[in-house]
Amino acid sequence: MMMVRPRQRRAKMVPMTVCRQKRLALKMTQQKLAQLAGVPQPYVSNIELRRPFVSDYDLAAVAKALGIKDPQELMKEVVL
Numbered sequence: 001m002m003m004v005r006p007r008q009r010r011a012k013m014v015p016m017t018v019c020r021q022k023r024l025a026l027k028m029t030q031q032k033l034a035q036l037a038g039v040p041q042p043y044v045s046n047i048e049l050r051r052p053f054v055s056d057y058d059l060a061a062v063a064k065a066l067g068i069k070d071p072q073e074l075m076k077e078v079v080l
Contacts, residue, residue, distance in 0.1 A: 019074040020048040022066045037065040050075050
C-alpha cells in the first residue's frame with residue numbers, strides 16, 4: 001500500500017503595511033482596532049491589504065486610533 005502525503009498549504013505572503021506593522025506592535029487585533037476607530041473590521045483588512053475600498057474619513061479614523069498623523073501612511077508598504 002502506498003502512503004500519500006497530505007498536501008501542505010503554503011501561507012500567503014501578505015505585504016506588511018504601516019497599518020499592520022503598527023497594529024501588531026500594539027498587540028491589537030483587527031477587530032479591536034476597528035472598534036477603536038469606529039469602523040467595521042473588514043475596513044481594517046482592506047487598508048492592510050491596500051485595497052481602495054475605504055473612504056478618506058474611515059482611513060483617518062484608523063490612523064487616529066493608531067496615533068498616525070498622515071492617513072495615507074497607513075497603506076504604505078514596509079520594506080523589511
